[in-house]
Amino acid sequence: MFKWQLINDSITQEDKQQLIDYISVDNVRFTQGSKVKEFENAWSEWLDVKHSVFVNSGASANYIMVSILKELKGTGEVIVPTLGWVSDVSPIVNLGLKPVFVDVSLETFSTDLEKIKPLVNKNTIGVTLVHCLGFNAITDKLVDYCKENDLFLIEDCCESHGATYNSQKIGTFGDVSNFSFYFGHHMTTIEGGMVCTNDDEIFQYAKMFRSHGMTRLDYLQDDELGMKLQKKYETLYPDLNPLFTFAVPGYNVRNQELNAVLGLSQIKRLDYNIDRRVENLNIWIDSLSKEKFFVDFTIEGNSNFALPLIVLNSDKNRFIRVCDILEDNQVEYRIGTAGGGNQAKQPYLEKYDYYAGDLPNSDYIHEFALYIGNHSELKEEQIKELCKKLNEES
Ligand SMILES: Cc1ncc(COP(=O)(O)O)c(C=O)c1O
Incomplete structure (x- = not known):
């Protein structure tokens, strides 16, 4: 046993009490429900972003982000840094896209625009930026370059919750971003991840990919955007059961109420x-x-x-x-x-x-x-x- 461990237990007695209190009532809901939504709202407020989608890991969030990239841009090359995590790359190859590795700098462990530019060609459809080990990798020039060149910008913030660029939190600059709440990160939901975006369409895609690709997104049926999407598909495909209409080839990477209760407790100390x-x-x-x-x-x-x-x-x-x-x-x-x-x-x-x-x-x-x-x-x-x-x- 190390004296100075890589990861310390960060789940406090107070966190455990919140979990006990939650399960101690009758008819408790365990699967994704109102606590997940409450945690998503708390996270959006903390990050200052329009939408957040709670999933079962940071890696699942990587899969969702690359799946959305493919839905929006088709197939092609995605520039991805060499330092990060396997799930920055594995969805790219599994979804039939081509990873193009870009080098990093010693100063930030992350990449930058000067290294990215020479790798861009007519087949490039997106850039993944990994904010490695807590360092910010965003610059205005990089964001502008991606917009000007129609490149989908993914920000992986799994190691960098709360890092900032010009006082704005990272994870709010790209088209979509993700965070991990795995044990040992800045806060934990045991396993867990978040997909974040300011874009309504990307938000709908993230929810569909999270839950089987179904258009029936809103377990609480209280989200106007989600209800609109459901209606759209009902009109377009009248011969399909609206409760079982699959618009994208999705996954099941939902998270659960208990993990959200823990997230709500942990975010107070973040x-x-x-x-x-x-x-x-x-x-x-x-x-x-x-x-x-x-x-x-x-x-x-x-x-x-x-x-x-x-x-x-x-x-x-x-x-x-x-x-x-x-x-x-x-x-x-x-x-x-x-x-x-x-x-x-x-x-x-x-x-x-x-x-x-x-x-x-x-x-x-x-x-x-x-x-x-x-x-x-x-x-x-x-x-x-x-x-x-x-x-x-x-
Ligand atoms: C940069 C990065 N992205 C994604 C992940 C995957 O997160 P998770 O372990 O929650 O699947 C990690 C894991 O720590 C990571 O470091």
């Missing part, structure tokens, strides 16, 4: 947790040796997911010593990034059509970077003490 994690990151960066480790991160708008460490000068021996120091001090770590480093190296891709050119920064991070857990209850002395050991002993 801003506090984000502030603590950012403070921890600042202490971490300030305390690391600038001669041995890369510290020029772009921290503006950061909402840290985990504390990153990049060894300078391709020094493999130092990297090995760093791993030893962490193990000796019972600090759990992962090499690369949360997604295992450079995704373009993964074997599942061998059977699919993809493009990966030179990816020097991704390869460097894959080999010389690691991260450790960042918890809201970490103490300043604890972080400084570990940095001292890393600086002096590696």
Whole structure:
């Protein structure tokens, strides 16, 4: 058992009490219902976005986003960064689209417009931006470029809840965005994810893809947009049962009332947790040796997911010593990034059509970077003490 774990249990007694209270009444509803809707509304308000759709994981949300991209733009190439998670890429190949990998920068672990532009051609239909490890990757220029070139912009914010660009939360700039509430992220619903958008049509698609592709979206029958969509399909397809009309090839990735109750309880502490994690990151960066480790991160708008460490000068021996120091001090770590480093190296891709050119920064991070857990209850002395050991002993 590590003393400093990657993930700490963040479900409090208060959270558990909320769950107990919820199930203690008669005739309780467990499947998706009014609590899911309440959590979606609370999330939309927190993020400042028009619509949110609660699903059973961040990965399911990735599938929904790429499915919507395909509905709107057909098939083609999607530019996707090498650092992120497998579910940024797997829906692209599974849906018959082509992933085109783009490199990242050491400053943000994320990609940028200058790296994206040379990869755009007449077949490009979309760009996925992953805000990796809590770093913001959005710029006005990137958003404008995607609009001007008719590229569907997906923002994966699963590691970056509350990160901002010009004081606006990320996840509100692209056509659609997603968040993960898996155990260990900024807040948890045990398993869970959210698809967010300001666009009414994308919202309807997200709800249909979440629930079998059915036009019968609104279990509460209180959403005007949803009811309109149902009516539209009833008129267009009078020979079909309106309760079983499937407009898109959807999934069943709904979430449940208990997870939403937990989300409603956890969201109250989200801003506090984000502030603590950012403070921890600042202490971490300030305390690391600038001669041995890369510290020029772009921290503006950061909402840290985990504390990153990049060894300078391709020094493999130092990297090995760093791993030893962490193990000796019972600090759990992962090499690369949360997604295992450079995704373009993964074997599942061998059977699919993809493009990966030179990816020097991704390869460097894959080999010389690691991260450790960042918890809201970490103490300043604890972080400084570990940095001292890393600086002096590696
Ligand atoms: C960038 C990114 N996207 C998507 C996911 C998938 O989220 P989940 O674990 O909720 O499926 C993760 C997982 O942590 C992630 O880091």
